[in-house]
Amino acid sequence: xxxxxxxxxxxxxxxxxxxxxxxxxxxxxxxxxxxxxxxxxxxxxxxxxxxxxxxxxxxxxxxxxxxxxxxxxxxxxxxxxxxxxxxxxxxxxxxxxxxxxxxxxxxxxxxxxxxxxxxxxxxxxxxxxxxxxxxxxxxxxxxxxxxxxxxxxxxxxxxxxxxxxxxxxxxxxxxxxxxxxxxxxxxxxxxxxxxxxxxxxxxxxxxxxxxxxxxxxxxxxxxxxxxxxxxxxxxxxxxxxxxxxxxxxxxxxxxxxxxxxxxxxxxxxxxxxxxxxxxxxxxxxxxxxxxxxxxxxxxxxxxxxxxxxxxxxxxxxxxxxxxxxxxxxxxxxxxxxxxxxxxxxxxxxxxxxxxxxxxxxxxxxxxxxxxxxxxxxxxxxxxxxxxxxxxxxxxxxxxxxxxxxxxxxxxxxxxxxxxxxxxxxxxxxxxxxxxx
Amino acid sequence: xxxxxxxxxxxxxxxxxxxxxxxxxxxxxxxxxxxxxxxxxxxxxxxxxxxxxxxxxxxxxxxxxxxxxxxxxxxxxxxxxxxxxxxxxxxxxxxxxxxxxxxxxxxxxxxxxxxxxxxxxxxxxxxxxxxxxxxxxxxxxxxxxxxxxxxxxxxxxxxxxxxxxxxxxxxxxxxxxxxxxxxxxxxxxxxxxxxxxxxxxxxxxxxxxxxxxxxxxxxxxxxxxxxxxx
Numbered sequence: 001x002x003x004x005x006x007x008x009x010x011x012x013x014x015x016x017x018x019x020x021x022x023x024x025x026x027x028x029x030x031x032x033x034x035x036x037x038x039x040x041x042x043x044x045x046x047x048x049x050x051x052x053x054x055x056x057x058x059x060x061x062x063x064x065x066x067x068x069x070x071x072x073x074x075x076x077x078x079x080x081x082x083x084x085x086x087x088x089x090x091x092x093x094x095x096x097x098x099x100x101x102x103x104x105x106x107x108x109x110x111x112x113x114x115x116x117x118x119x120x121x122x123x124x125x126x127x128x129x130x131x132x133x134x135x136x137x138x139x140x141x142x143x144x145x146x147x148x149x150x151x152x153x154x155x156x157x158x159x160x161x162x163x164x165x166x167x168x169x170x171x172x173x174x175x176x177x178x179x180x181x182x183x184x185x186x187x188x189x190x191x192x193x194x195x196x197x198x199x200x201x202x203x204x205x206x207x208x209x210x211x212x213x214x215x216x217x218x219x220x221x222x223x224x225x226x227x228x229x230x231x232x233x234x235x236x237x238x239x240x241x242x243x244x245x246x247x248x249x250x251x252x253x254x255x256x257x258x259x260x261x262x263x264x265x266x267x268x269x270x271x272x273x274x275x276x277x278x279x280x281x282x283x284x285x286x287x288x289x290x291x292x293x294x295x296x297x298x299x300x301x302x303x304x305x306x307x308x309x310x311x312x313x314x315x316x317x318x319x320x321x322x323x324x325x326x327x328x329x330x331x332x333x334x335x336x337x338x339x340x341x342x343x344x345x346x347x348x349x350x351x352x353x354x355x356x357x358x359x360x361x362x363x364x365x366x367x368x369x370x371x372x373x374x375x376x377x378x379x380x381x382x383x384x385x386x387x388x389x390x391x392x393x394x395x396x397x398x399x400x401x402x403x404x405x406x407x408x409x410x411x412x413x414x415x416x417x418x419x420x421x422x423x424x425x426x427x428x429x430x431x432x433x434x435x436x
Numbered sequence: 437x438x439x440x441x442x443x444x445x446x447x448x449x450x451x452x453x454x455x456x457x458x459x460x461x462x463x464x465x466x467x468x469x470x471x472x473x474x475x476x477x478x479x480x481x482x483x484x485x486x487x488x489x490x491x492x493x494x495x496x497x498x499x500x501x502x503x504x505x506x507x508x509x510x511x512x513x514x515x516x517x518x519x520x521x522x523x524x525x526x527x528x529x530x531x532x533x534x535x536x537x538x539x540x541x542x543x544x545x546x547x548x549x550x551x552x553x554x555x556x557x558x559x560x561x562x563x564x565x566x567x568x569x570x571x572x573x574x575x576x577x578x579x580x581x582x583x584x585x586x587x588x589x590x591x592x593x594x595x596x597x598x599x600x601x602x603x604x605x606x607x608x609x610x611x612x613x614x615x616x617x618x619x620x621x622x623x624x625x626x627x628x629x630x631x632x633x634x635x636x637x638x639x640x641x642x643x644x645x646x647x648x649x650x651x652x653x654x655x656x657x658x659x660x661x662x663x664x665x666x
Contacts, residue, residue, distance in 0.1 A: 258548045258549050261545070262534065269535070344533065346532075351521065351525075352524075
C-alpha cells in the first residue's frame, strides 16, 4: 500500500505538481545565485576576479553596484513566485470537489489545510532542493560559460552559497507549504459574495517613500536608492489592486463590447490577480523605460562603454522574459477562473455567446490593466532619467523603451491567450451543461 | 401535409450516442408556434440530449434539426451561435448566470452581442426583469440572489431577444416546490405573452401537467405522446 502523502500528492494532479516543482526550483536557484553574490566579499574595492575564480561581470564584481545586482536577482524571483501562486490554483475546481468529499467523510478544515500543505509542500520541497542543481547549471553556463566572453561571468565561480543553501531550501519549501495551505483554505470555504473594493493604502507607502528619501537624494550612499526600490515595490504591490479595480470599473461602466464587459467584471470581482500582475509588469515597464533611456544615451555618446551597455541589454532581455512569465501567469489565472465556473461558461456559449468573445475576454482581462500601467511606468522611468541627465537622447530612448515594452506586452498577451485557448474550449464542452 | 408542416422547431430521426452508450435512437419531434410541450422521462432517457440537439448545442450523429424550415446542420458554427442567441431562448437548471455580472448585465449580454448600445440593451433588460418581478434586484449579482430570483433572471435572459422558441432544461429542478411553481408560472405566462413556443424538459409530472402536450422518452426513444386535452 502506498503512503498517504504519495496519494495526496498524486490526487492533486501531475501538471500542478510539476509546475510547482519547476517554479520553486527556479526561485531557489536564483536565490542561491543572489547569496553567492553576497558572499563574494571584498566589499572594500573593485576586483574583477575572486580567489582565482572566473573574471566577473562588472556590476557584480564592483562592490558599489553589487547590492543592486543582488536586488535585481531577488526581484527577478517575484514574477516566478507570482507564477507559482497561479500554478497552485490550477485544478482548484477539482480540489474543491475533492475537499467537499473529504469533508463529508469527516475531515475537519484543519485536516484539509494540512492536506493542502502536503499537496504543494512535497513538490515545493523537491523543487527547493532541485534549486541547487539549477544553481550548478547556471554557474556552469552563466559562470564558466561566459568567463571568456566580453560580458564575463554572471554567476560567481569562486564562491557558492555555502551553508546558506540550507536556509534558502527551507525558506522556499516553507513558502510552498504556505501557498498550499492558503489554497486549501480557499478551496474548503463556500463560495462567497464578491470581495469589497480595495482601498488605496499603497499610495501612502509610495508617498512615504518619496517623503523619506527626498532628503537623501544628494548623498553618495547607495542605500537610499535600494530602499527606494524596495519601498516603491511594496507601494506598487499594495496600490495596483486598487488601481486595477478603479480602471476596470471605469471601463465596465461605459463599454458596449461584451468581451470587455466580461473581462472588466472578472477584474472587479477578483482584483488581486490583475493587481499583482500589473505591479510586476509595471516594474518591467519602468525598468524598460530607464534601460531604454540609458542605453540610447550611452550609444549616442562618442564611445560605447560595455560596462554600461551590456548590463542594460541584459536587463532588457530579462525584462522581456519576465513579461512572458507574468502574462502567462495572468492568462493561467483567467483560464483557471473559467474552468472553475465551467457550467456557467458552457451555458454562456449554449445561450449564444460566441467562443471568440470568450477568447477575447481572456485576452482583454490580461491587457486592460497591465497595458496602461506598463506604458505609464515606462514613461515615468524615461522621464525620470531625462530629468536627471538633462539629455534629449535619453527621452528618445525612454520612449523607444516604452513602445518596445508595450508592443512586447501586447504580443505576450496574444501568445498566452492563444496557448491557453484549448483549455477554454474544454471548459465550454457540452458535458458541463449536464443537469443534476 | 406532414406532421412537421407549420412547425417552428423539428427534430427528425435524431440519433446520438456518447461512446458506446446511445442517448437518442431515432427521435422525431415537432413543435408548433406558441405551443407548450413537456419532455419527460426517467434519468438517462435522453431528455437533456434531445434538448441540446434541438438547441443546436449538440450535433446529432444522424438526423437533423430545423428551425422555421432551416436545417441547423446547414449553418456555419457562427450562424448556429447566432440562432441560439436570437431565435432560441435557453433556460437551464441552475440559472447559470455569469457570477461577476449583475442581473441586468446578464440579461443585456445577448443584446450587446447583437450590436445594441449599452443603454438600450440595459433598458430592455430592466423591462424584462420588471415584468418577471425582479426589477428591484437588477443591480445585484447572482450570488446575492435567491434560487428563485436567479431562475427569473435566467428566464429574462432567455426571452430578451424575443425568440421563436424557449427551451428549458429542468427549470425548477434546483428550486423548492413553491419557488419552482412560481418560476414555472412566470415562464409559462411570459412565453404565452410573447407567443414563443416552450419546450420544458422535466422529470416532475406536476411541471409536465402545466404544458399543453407531453412527450415521454425512455431509453432514447419516444415512448408516449400526450396530445392537448388528453
